[in-house]
Amino acid sequence: MMDNFAVVASALVLLYYILQQVLRAVLSPLRSVPGPFLARWSDAWYLWQVKGAHWETQNIQLHREHGIIADPEAVGIIYGHGTRFVKSSWYDAWGSPSNWNLFADRSIQRHANNRRQLQNTYSMTSLVSYEPYVNQCADIFSRRLCELGEAGVSVDMGHWMQCYAFDVIGQITFGKRIGFLDRGADIQGIMRVIEKQLMYGTLVGIYTRFHRLAFGVLNFLAGKNGAGREHIVKLTEVRIAEEQERRKAKRAGDGDGAEPFVSKFLAKYEQDPEKFSMLHVLAGCTANMAAGSDTTGISLSAILYYLLRHPKCLQELRREIEEFRARGLLSESFGFKETQQMPYLQAVIKEGLRMHPATGLPMERVVPEGGATICGRFFPAGTIVGINSWVAHRNTQVFGADADEFRPERWLISDEEKLAAMNRQWIPFGVGSRTCIGRHVSTLEISKLIPRVIHEFDFELSTGSAEGSWSTENYWFVKPRGFEVKVTCRKPKDGHNLVEETRIE
Numbered sequence: 001m002m003d004n005f006a007v008v009a010s011a012l013v014l015l016y017y018i019l020q021q022v023l024r025a026v027l028s029p030l031r032s033v034p035g036p037f038l039a040r041w042s043d044a045w046y047l048w049q050v051k052g053a054h055w056e057t058q059n060i061q062l063h064r065e066h067g068i069i070a071d072p073e074a075v076g077i078i079y080g081h082g083t084r085f086v087k088s089s090w091y092d093a094w095g096s097p098s099n100w101n102l103f104a105d106r107s108i109q110r111h112a113n114n115r116r117q118l119q120n121t122y123s124m125t126s127l128v129s130y131e132p133y134v135n136q137c138a139d140i141f142s143r144r145l146c147e148l149g150e151a152g153v154s155v156d157m158g159h160w161m162q163c164y165a166f167d168v169i170g171q172i173t174f175g176k177r178i179g180f181l182d183r184g185a186d187i188q189g190i191m192r193v194i195e196k197q198l199m200y201g202t203l204v205g206i207y208t209r210f211h212r213l214a215f216g217v218l219n220f221l222a223g224k225n226g227a228g229r230e231h232i233v234k235l236t237e238v239r240i241a242e243e244q245e246r247r248k249a250k251r252a253g254d255g256d257g258a259e260p261f262v263s264k265f266l267a268k269y270e271q272d273p274e275k276f277s278m279l280h281v282l283a284g285c286t287a288n289m290a291a292g293s294d295t296t297g298i299s300l301s302a303i304l305y306y307l308l309r310h311p312k313c314l315q316e317l318r319r320e321i322e323e324f325r326a327r328g329l330l331s332e333s334f335g336f337k338e339t340q341q342m343p344y345l346q347a348v349i350k351e352g353l354r355m356h357p358a359t360g361l362p363m364e365r366v367v368p369e370g371g372a373t374i375c376g377r378f379f380p381a382g383t384i385v386g387i388n389s390w391v392a393h394r395n396t397q398v399f400g401a402d403a404d405e406f407r408p409e410r411w412l413i414s415d416e417e418k419l420a421a422m423n424r425q426w427i428p429f430g431v432g433s434r435t436c437i438g439r440h441v442s443t444l445e446i447s448k449l450i451p452r453v454i455h456e457f458d459f460e461l462s463t464g465s466a467e468g469s470w471s472t473e474n475y476w477f478v479k480p481r482g483f484e485v486k487v488t489c490r491k492p493k494d495g496h497n498l499v500e501e502t503r504i505e
């Protein structure tokens, strides 16, 4: 009797759920939006697809299959300055339920206040003082590549670019590099922890109502080290405490490099703890570690990968480097300001970030009160909309019929109007008030390292696939997998001036 009751009750609940979904889909004001049939019924379809880790290519494919022509104006409508489109609940899964962080914050007002506090530390003028740090890491990177080349082994460039980016960000943030380049390994499991957080945020964000519970359980199980982002927070707290001790001992002048972020943040805190709290110090340093290393590593890998797949472009870049060096316009350390004068290099970087932006999911926003018309269609308030930079970057209306091709020359034209249209649609760092705060850090790292590796090394792609293409995995960050190369050093090793004793471990 009891068994029958349970079966009938379950069937009724199931029926109610199905009916609710059917009604929702049939009555939805969005029913005329083209898209896959199953996606209409439940978020489970999206979760399943995203879990497959290739949403960036699927998203482009779906637009083409369903004849969706993305309106270039949509970028401005959704993300433009002064927009009232707030971040969607997907972002909740990227932070602790009890504290804000800059990336995940959904409050326009609080975000604007906090961003104002942090912003000037990330300005280009304040970042160029970090150039010697970047040079040190590039020297070690170069030495490691030479050693690997001499050993004749296959090199996973995705991994080494990641090591470089992690050590630069560690050095800029804490004044000491963490030691990834020294060991060629994942120090303190930091890379692995961030990778887990990427998967967690990506998937749990789709059903974000489970975040509070999942966050609590996972952190409880992880014990004192914390799980995912919390683990990085804990490691960052240790570094901040060390820096506080150093400041108490009045050794502020220690080390001969530029003042690292942690020290600048603590100085702000000491000056006005109400305005710039310890949470600002923690949020700033943690964001650098969590958001600033993989993204740069991926972008460096992508630029190199596309150059290797397009030898003519590589030759042209090398020609430009040699010409600049012959004219005395490019120093041994590949000065940042010098690299900004190299038009072909800049076009290569821009095109690499167009072909492979580091983030590969839509940057979700909520349509504000009153609704909005996007791509000629009305979306009521509360609808979640978003643009995936991968889709925007392959818009043939803007980039032309060869939008899928790597062609740096597209940026070297004199047609101002076309350039402006392409620039508006080029969004690897996001757009508007939520644009990437660390983009100048990456620009510094990328502008210096790419010409240097092209000048110092020959690479032979050995990805293992017949077409020579690499594979990728997308959990928000679209990471290269199996970017294997053979490396040959083009210059004698003794040119490297190493400073290897400054690492944390």
Ligand code: HEM
Pocket (backbone or CB within 6 Å): 102, 103, 104, 115, 287, 288, 291, 292, 293, 295, 296, 299, 357, 358, 359, 363, 364, 427, 428, 429, 430, 431, 433, 434, 435, 436, 437, 438, 439, 441, 442
């Ligand atoms: C090539 C490298 C990078 C790429 C492609 C990239 C990409 C992005 C994108 C697309 C966003 C906006 C996300 C959204 O609206 O949903 C973003 C935000 C952010 N990025 Fe980056 N990023 C890079 C490097 C960095 C670095 C080096 C740092 C730190 C040093 C950093 C810190 C942040 C932070 C804190 C935010 C949130 C900003 C806010 O909401 O105010 N990123 N990034």
